[in-house]
Amino acid sequence: xxxxxxxxxxxxxxxxxxxxxxxxxxxxxxxxxxxxxxxxxxxxxxxxxxxxxxxxxxxxxxxxxxxxxxxxxxxxxxxxxxxxxxxxxxxxxxxxxxxxxxxxxxxxxxxxxxxxxxxxxxxxxxxxxxxxxxxxxxxxxxxxxxxxxxxxxx
Amino acid sequence: xxxxxxxxxxxxxxxxxxxxxxxxxxxxxxxxxxxxxxxxxxxxxxxxxxxxxxxxxxxxxxxxxxxxxxxxxxxxxxxxxxxxxxxxxxxxxxxxxxxxxxxxxxxxxxxxxxxxxxxxxxxxxxxxxxxxxxxxxxxxxxxxxxxxxxxxxxxxxxxxxxxxxxxxxxxxxxxxxxxxxxxxxxxxxxxxxxxxxx
Numbered sequence: 001x002x003x004x005x006x007x008x009x010x011x012x013x014x015x016x017x018x019x020x021x022x023x024x025x026x027x028x029x030x031x032x033x034x035x036x037x038x039x040x041x042x043x044x045x046x047x048x049x050x051x052x053x054x055x056x057x058x059x060x061x062x063x064x065x066x067x068x069x070x071x072x073x074x075x076x077x078x079x080x081x082x083x084x085x086x087x088x089x090x091x092x093x094x095x096x097x098x099x100x101x102x103x104x105x106x107x108x109x110x111x112x113x114x115x116x117x118x119x120x121x122x123x124x125x126x127x128x129x130x131x132x133x134x135x136x137x138x139x140x141x142x143x144x145x146x147x148x149x150x151x152x153x154x
Numbered sequence: 155x156x157x158x159x160x161x162x163x164x165x166x167x168x169x170x171x172x173x174x175x176x177x178x179x180x181x182x183x184x185x186x187x188x189x190x191x192x193x194x195x196x197x198x199x200x201x202x203x204x205x206x207x208x209x210x211x212x213x214x215x216x217x218x219x220x221x222x223x224x225x226x227x228x229x230x231x232x233x234x235x236x237x238x239x240x241x242x243x244x245x246x247x248x249x250x251x252x253x254x255x256x257x258x259x260x261x262x263x264x265x266x267x268x269x270x271x272x273x274x275x276x277x278x279x280x281x282x283x284x285x286x287x288x289x290x291x292x293x294x295x296x297x298x299x300x301x302x303x304x305x306x307x308x309x310x311x312x313x314x315x316x317x318x319x320x321x322x323x324x325x326x327x328x329x330x331x332x333x334x335x336x337x338x339x340x341x342x343x344x345x346x347x348x349x350x351x352x
Binding site: 008009011012013014019021045046048049052053055056057059061062066067069070071073074075 | 169172174177178181182185186189190193203206207210211214215273274277278292295296297299301302303317320321324325327328331333
């Protein structure tokens with residue numbers, strides 16, 4: 001550190017040594033206590049500017065409403081997504097086989113219920129058809145035997 | 155582990171997965187400084203608040219892609235802030251100046267308050283006349299007390315370039331504020347009271 005460098009740093013960081021970077025502050029100690037008239041006047045000028053700047057150090061605190069609005073800006077895409085059924089099923093902590101078993105049973109049950117409903121529906125349709133025929137004039141006088149006569153005997 | 159004790163980087167990652175509590179901690183930690191940098195660079199409260207919102211929106215949007223250990227959060231945050239302010243300053247100005255709210259010193263007399271307000275207005279006017287990058291350097295290093303190395307990183311320049319901005323900014327302020335070396339010559343004993351402690 002020499003006088004010229006010290007004066008340069010003084011213009012950069014001001015007259016308060018605490019604001020100087022640690023590494024150069026240690027080297028500048030003697031210059032801060034110098035009697036050199038140029039250094040003394042330079043320190044005074046920088047201290048005057050520091051005083052003015054220091055009066056502006058403190059600003060009003062941020063408002064609660066601005067803080068709240070900043071938190072509200074978190075986009076919805078960042079919010080946790082709804083878990084898929086498969087993920088929730090996985091979280092049951094059952095073994096993979098029991099999970100597979102559950103899925104299989106559910107599928108079989110579904111197919112079984114569906115098949116039973118289909119059979120029941122088909123039977124209902126047949127009865128409905130028969131009743132429709134029975135209600136027509138052409139077939140209303142037929143006896144029970146005639147109803148089931150397929151004509152194969154002739 | 156308590157959320158409050160988590161690092162910024164971990165909190166940003168949590169925001170990325172939708173954690174609003176992490177977002178609220180980050181806002182409480184950093185919004186004041188973002189607003190202050192914006193206030194000093196823009197000298198307009200409404201614009202400073204707008205920039206603060208823009209900056210945090212950028213943070214939230216980037217959070218999902220944030221990788222812990224890749225960058226220091228505050229350096230990145232302050233870089234986004236300075237760049238947002240520089241963008242604003244380069245846009246054509248509309249409307250009038252909306253003054254930055256000051257902290258009222260209740261202990262001061264009305265005359266003292268008036269004098270302080272007048273000094274404050276002169277300084278603010280001088281600050282607005284500084285080139286924008288000099289203003290940014292002073293805002294980061296002097297007012298926000300960010301180290302020269304980090305401020306240089308924020309502004310994406312070398313430490314030498316930052317020091318050059320600082321000295322030119324301070325020199326210009328001294329000229330505008332009539333802080334003249336010759337006028338300020340003081341007795342040696344007073345000048346030596348620098349507060350230097352080694």
